[in-house]
Amino acid sequence: MTSMRGFVEPLIDGRFNTYDLEVFLEVLNKTLIQYRSYPRGIVSEIQKLYGSEEFNKRLLEILFTDTGNVNTILLRYKRVALSLSLLRKALAVIGLINNSMSISCDQLIPVLVKPHKMITLYNVLALSYIHRFCHDKLYFTIIRAVKEKTPLYEANPTYLNVILFRDLYIYASILYKHELANILYGSITSDIDKYFTDRVFDPTERSIIVDSYNRVLASTLQLLRISGRSLYEWSSVKDRIGGEGYKTKYVARAVEWYIEAVNKLIATIYRTVLNTAVSLTGAINEDIANTILKGVEYNISDESIAIKTAYSTLKLLLETSLYMENAGYIEEYDKEYAPHLTSYVEKLKKILVEAIKSIGDTYRRILSVEGEPIDTLRKRLSSRTDLGEISWTLEK
Amino acid sequence: MLIRIHRNIVFIHDTYIFASNLLGRVYREIPFLVMPHISKKKRRLPAIETLSWITKYGLGAAREKFYEEMEVIESVREELRRKLEEIEPRNIFEYIIRGLPRNTLQTLAKLGYIWLIPFKNISSISIEEYKGAKIIRIDYLCPLTNTRRIFKTIYDQEVYDLIKKLYLYNKE
Numbered sequence: 001m002t003s004m005r006g007f008v009e010p011l012i013d014g015r016f017n018t019y020d021l022e023v024f025l026e027v028l029n030k031t032l033i034q035y036r037s038y039p040r041g042i043v044s045e046i047q048k049l050y051g052s053e054e055f056n057k058r059l060l061e062i063l064f065t066d067t068g069n070v071n072t073i074l075l076r077y078k079r080v081a082l083s084l085s086l087l088r089k090a091l092a093v094i095g096l097i098n099n100s101m102s103i104s105c106d107q108l109i110p111v112l113v114k115p116h117k118m119i120t121l122y123n124v125l126a127l128s129y130i131h132r133f134c135h136d137k138l139y140f141t142i143i144r145a146v147k148e149k150t151p152l153y154e155a156n157p158t159y160l161n162v163i164l165f166r167d168l169y170i171y172a173s174i175l176y177k178h179e180l181a182n183i184l185y186g187s188i189t190s191d192i193d194k195y196f197t198d199r200v201f202d203p204t205e206r207s208i209i210v211d212s213y214n215r216v217l218a219s220t221l222q223l224l225r226i227s228g229r230s231l232y233e234w235s236s237v238k239d240r241i242g243g244e245g246y247k248t249k250y251v252a253r254a255v256e257w258y259i260e261a262v263n264k265l266i267a268t269i270y271r272t273v274l275n276t277a278v279s280l281t282g283a284i285n286e287d288i289a290n291t292i293l294k295g296v297e298y299n300i301s302d303e304s305i306a307i308k309t310a311y312s313t314l315k316l317l318l319e320t321s322l323y324m325e326n327a328g329y330i331e332e333y334d335k336e337y338a339p340h341l342t343s344y345v346e347k348l349k350k351i352l353v354e355a356i357k358s359i360g361d362t363y364r365r366i367l368s369v370e371g372e373p374i375d376t377l378r379k380r381l382s383s384r385t386d387l388g389e390i391s392w393t394l395e396k
Numbered sequence: 397m398l399i400r401i402h403r404n405i406v407f408i409h410d411t412y413i414f415a416s417n418l419l420g421r422v423y424r425e426i427p428f429l430v431m432p433h434i435s436k437k438k439r440r441l442p443a444i445e446t447l448s449w450i451t452k453y454g455l456g457a458a459r460e461k462f463y464e465e466m467e468v469i470e471s472v473r474e475e476l477r478r479k480l481e482e483i484e485p486r487n488i489f490e491y492i493i494r495g496l497p498r499n500t501l502q503t504l505a506k507l508g509y510i511w512l513i514p515f516k517n518i519s520s521i522s523i524e525e526y527k528g529a530k531i532i533r534i535d536y537l538c539p540l541t542n543t544r545r546i547f548k549t550i551y552d553q554e555v556y557d558l559i560k561k562l563y564l565y566n567k568e
Contacts (some may be wrong), residue, residue: 051504151412151516223492251476261422264453265489
């Protein structure tokens with residue numbers, strides 16, 4: 001197997017053409033015939049390839065520029081293409097361009113959330129493919145599932161499938177305003193609009209998607225804020241009691257163990273939640289972040305969506321405000337991603353405040369309802385001074 | 397959005413209830429770490445073992461530090477208790493345990509350290525008598541383990557009303 005190591009090298013930096021792709025598929029095909037499944041060495045090489053941003057971008061580029069040839073090659077090595085999630089999505093993209101069904105939707109749905117860095121670029125197109133060729137499946141297997149699972153993801157957002165919430169949100173926004181696609185795919189192809197279907201979500205479906213995304217994002221930000229803050233507070237405990245005043249070394253050890261173990265626990269949680277928040281917002285990828293922010297703007301300004309999602313939007317507004325208050329604690333433990341996230345949340349908060357101000361009546365009507373959980377939400381919102389007009393309009 | 401905390405370990409949110417007692421149990425087990433030598437110590441410290449498993453810390457350290465050279469006197473435990481009181485166990489840690497990865501939470505739910513109850517999954521809420529005390533009993537489908545489970549907590553009129561209200565709110 002050692003001779004096969006590095007067979008992905010020509011592809012990994014993104015400077016390849018259709019012929020190189022064919023050679024790559026040929027190698028994989030031979031392996032598949034010989035071993036029936038991929039040996040561990042090959043799998044790790046493929047994973048390396050999947051993580052490469054250049055490869056993913058370039059693959060999408062040649063899908064659009066050299067469609068005919070890539071289509072022939074992928075169909076020739078269909079067995080290999082179906083065994084790799086990325087190539088399965090590539091087949092869907094080609095189907096979208098050719099307007100032909102080259103892969104069944106059942107094969108596509110399970111791989112929608114398979115991880116790699118540029119997943120959103122493919123997922124949105126794959127969702128469009130499902131929407132065009134098997135419209136019912138999109139609702140029954142994806143949108144309804146997302147709706148039913150939302151409370152679980154709200155409670156425990158640190159799961160990889162959370163990416164689907166974001167991609168569905170982007171897809172719903174793009175269907176509503178086609179020009180959003182240019183922000184996401186602008187660097188790859190200029191005339192992306194025509195590949196998205198003419199069918200649009202009805203307000204109910206769209207509000208389900210917007211509502212779920214808002215709720216999951218709000219709960220992720222809340223967890224991140226609390227874990228960041230308690231990590232900060234807990235780090236001072238050691239100085240407060242540590243070191244002196246112990247009669248026996250056993251007590252010192254037990255206390256030290258407890259402090260260290262709890263510290264590790266919070267650090268673990270902080271790290272996983274931060275990763276989720278970054279992937280949910282696309283904070284480190286400018287294109288994705290801008291697409292989502294624009295989508296938020298469009299969705300809130302649409303009155304019929306705003307009425308149905310008012311509660312979750314206000315919840316998100318509250319969480320962004322609380323996040324900004326605690327941004328210092330969150331950034332203390334991560335200098336790489338957390339500053340990006342903070343600037344993203346700040347922008348999001350501004351958009352939310354502006355949009356809610358412009359159609360304040362909808363939100364005031366929701367908040368005038370008596371009973372839990374609206375009571376708590378109203379109390380929390382009116383105690384925030386940084387929400388501008390909203391905080392004082394609610395009090396009277 | 398957190399609405400109410402009951403008994404420091406039951407967190408009632410707007411769409412789900414989350415309860416955890418992992419760190420509370422760890423806290424209670426810590427004095428046993430410095431007890432005079434007892435056989436089968438590992439069985440006496442299930443929560444501590446679980447915590448060390450989650451954080452990948454301390455299983456080795458705990459063994460190294462406490463399971464050996466145990467010639468400790470009774471007074472140590474009292475001193476330890478005083479020291480632990482200084483730390484002030486904060487329920488906030490129980491609250492954020494739900495941020496752990498999904499498979500870890502599944503294990504914790506099976507071991508009986510956490511309960512996750514989405515209001516949508518509740519089948520019945522009732523009041524029962526248990527050993528002469530009133531308790532709230534919730535029957536629900538656990539989304540982590542996909543099994544029917546029961547959650548019981550000490551009765552409180554306000555909490556009972558709140559849970560009923562939120563149950564209706566989420567049903568719509």
